[in-house]
Amino acid sequence: MKNDTLVMIPAYNEEKTIGNVVKNVRKLYPNFDILVINDGSEDQTEAYAKKTGANVITLPFHAGGTTAVLTGYLVALEHDYQYLVKIDGDGQHKPEDIKRILQPLIAGEADICVGSRYLASTGKVEKDSIVKIAGRVFSSTIVNSIIKNTKITDTTSGLRAWNKKALHSLVHVYFNERKIPDDSVFWIVETIIADRMGLRIKEVPIEVLPRKYGKSKSFSSMKMLEYPFKLFKLLFEIR
Numbered sequence: 001m002k003n004d005t006l007v008m009i010p011a012y013n014e015e016k017t018i019g020n021v022v023k024n025v026r027k028l029y030p031n032f033d034i035l036v037i038n039d040g041s042e043d044q045t046e047a048y049a050k051k052t053g054a055n056v057i058t059l060p061f062h063a064g065g066t067t068a069v070l071t072g073y074l075v076a077l078e079h080d081y082q083y084l085v086k087i088d089g090d091g092q093h094k095p096e097d098i099k100r101i102l103q104p105l106i107a108g109e110a111d112i113c114v115g116s117r118y119l120a121s122t123g124k125v126e127k128d129s130i131v132k133i134a135g136r137v138f139s140s141t142i143v144n145s146i147i148k149n150t151k152i153t154d155t156t157s158g159l160r161a162w163n164k165k166a167l168h169s170l171v172h173v174y175f176n177e178r179k180i181p182d183d184s185v186f187w188i189v190e191t192i193i194a195d196r197m198g199l200r201i202k203e204v205p206i207e208v209l210p211r212k213y214g215k216s217k218s219f220s221s222m223k224m225l226e227y228p229f230k231l232f233k234l235l236f237e238i239r
Contacts, residue, residue: 004082005032007098008072011089012039012062015048016213022052024095025087032098035075036089037068045089065183070174073167085161090211093159097206101161104202111166111199114152115159115206143188147195152203155188159206166199173197 007025011018018036025034036049040062049056057071069086076084083105087093097115104110140155162170173193174180181189194201 003031003033005029005085005102006035006072006076006079006081006083007032007085007087008035008037008069008076009049009054009087009089010037010039010065010068010072011041011045011049012068013041013043013045014089014213015041015044017091018045018089019048019052021087021089021091021095022049022054025098026052026054028095029098032085033081035072037071039063039065039068066180066186069186070171070180073162073171076162077164077167077171080164082164083161084167086158088158090213092209092211094207094209097159097204098161100204100206101159104204105161105163109200110202111163112194112201113161114154114157114201114203116152116154116157116203117206117208118153119203119205139188143191146192149195149198150201152191152201154203155191157187157206159208160187166194169197169199170194 007029009018009021009025014021022034022036025032034054036045036054036056038046038049038056038058040059042062046056046058057075059067059071072084072086083102085098085102087095087098093115101113101115104113140152143155144151170190170193191201
């Protein structure tokens with residue numbers, strides 16, 4: 001393991017898709033290292049990820065998205081990668097977009113790059129429930145009323161990239177200055193923290209594909225009901 005760029009793929013019970021995700025990333029970017037963070041899956045996610053030749057870290061139990069992502073941050077810093085990319089293991093993100101979100105970092109235009117489904121030049125937007133769409137619009141409105149240095153159209157996007165400077169800054173805050181954010185508001189917290197630290201954030205257009213198997217782990221009915229309360233609690237904490 002060691003190139004300039006690490007692609008991390010958090011995965012929980014994604015045995016039906018993880019193999020193809022890893023294969024497609026490797027095919028397009030043979031010089032990138034790939035790390036699957038198996039978040040305590042109860043199926044064959046770990047076995048299929050290893051079968052494709054990916055490096056795999058298996059958490060001892062299902063710890064959630066925040067823990068899986070922070071594990072990726074720590075690995076990237078420990079191995080001195082210049083860039084870290086996150087792509088989901090469910091097959092909804094297009095590996096072709098990895099090059100697009102890395103470009104602003106490599107060009108020195110940003111420290112963090114977010115893939116936005118709402119900027120897609122194709123005009124295609126992921127089909128979703130009205131509740132989910134309303135939640136994204138609501139959270140984006142709230143976040144954009146707080147941050148000062150940029151505007152974000154897709155605060156919940158999971159296709160992202162960071163340079164080493166951003167990872168150092170964020171890890172310091174998460175482990176020394178505040179409690180670890182809940183999964184449902186993690187990206188919102190990170191956007192606000194990054195903006196306040198002066199990290200440059202840029203969005204680029206991406207297309208999110210329909211989910212073929214299973215259901216979203218991030219947006220269950222219960223989590224959607226709890227989301228507004230968690231968001232307002234978060235805003236109170238960071239005032």
